[in-house]
Amino acid sequence: MILEPILAAAVADPLPAVEILAPAWMAHIWFILLCVLLTGYAVLDGFDLGVGIIHFLVGRTARERTVHTNVIGPIWDGNEVWLVTFGGGMFAAFPLAYGSIFSAFMVPLVIVLFCLIARATSLEFRSKATHWSMVLACDLLFSIASIGATFVLGVATGAVMEGIPIDSAGNLVLPASTPGGTPGPFAELTFAITPFTLTCGGLAVLLFALHGAMFLNLKATGITERRIRRIFPWLFSLFLIALLAATYLAFRDVDAVTGLTVVGTVTTILNVLAIINLAWAMRNRGKWRCFLASTVMVTAMIVLFGSAIHPNLLVSSLDPAWNISIEHAASTQATLLTMFVVVVIGIPFVLLYTAITYWTFRGTVSVDDVPEQGSS
Secondary structure, eight states, rough: OOOHHHHHHHSSOOOOOOOOOTTTTHHHHHHHHHHHHHHHHHHHHHHHHHHTTTTTOOOOSSSHHHHHHHHTTTTTTHTTHHHHHHHHHHHHHHHHHHHHHHHHHHHHHHHHHHHHHHHHHHHHHHOOOSHHHHHHHHHHHHHHHHHHHHHHHHHHHHHHHHOOOOOTOOOOOOOOTTTTTTTTHHHHHHHHHHHHHHHHHHHHHHHHHHHHHHHHHHHHHHHHHHHHHHHHHHHHHHHHHHHHHHHHHHHHHOOOOOOOOOOHHHHHHHHHHHHHHHHHHHHHHHHHHHHHHHHHHHHHHHHHHHHHHTTEEBBBBBBBGGGGEEEHOOOOOHHHHHHHHHHHHHHHHHHHHHHHHHTOOOOBOOGGGGTTTOOO
């Protein structure tokens, strides 16, 4: 009986709802954070993929290729965590863009997923294989999967920059195979294929190949180091050709790239300096300088990608009014603020774990460290 007046008063005059507010620019901060996570993946797993791309260019025998797997074996799985974190961050911060991107690129992303699974499987099975044929099969799968994942990711990145056919609700509108007909059986894959996106795919393969070569050059000695120096002029020249072609097609075909912003100008200058420094450091056998230069090159590509699409997350090739912008796709300000606090607390632990892992497995590897058994 005593509680009845209290309950009645609570119902009549409830406590005001507490609303957590974040600054309006928090969505743009999360765009930058996602670019940082994507950069972490591109830099760290980029050299893993690059090692797979040049697996047979540098390693002529199974014993020589074992050097490659020994170099990346302890760290490759930790590097892919950055991609998982990027996907989770986009899902929480920009759910609308997450749904549209993962729906539109479902087939390419499934291909990338299978390639990443194939890489992991080949590395694990190779360490247990005893017959030369099984070792060779694992090496082939590792190399093909690395090339495939990198190329598809590059094509998808180019498609996001160039724009994809989405409607006002963010749904993919596939082109019909015939006038008034239905989309063809491969429409979900071919809609993103243009000269620019194919060039971006080739550029990604060559960039990661260079990055992987510089990591192997840093961690390996002996015949591996000499082979890298031998193939470097070819890789470097092909990369420059692909970079010039992608730059030309970007200014020709990508509406967002009408000129360089301040961020784009500074990043381009740093990228050019890094490219020059890479060639100079390779000539002077500066291993750490080579790897740092390739790291700056990979980072510059992600920054240029982010500055090209900002303030959008997804560009519609059908109608600019249907672009999915950062502010339109963002979660509630309370969600963004809460996630930001979690990131500020959690990121130092992730960086500490990464640093400890690389410090633990520091040092170099050579063919002389690999036993004869299992070589072809």
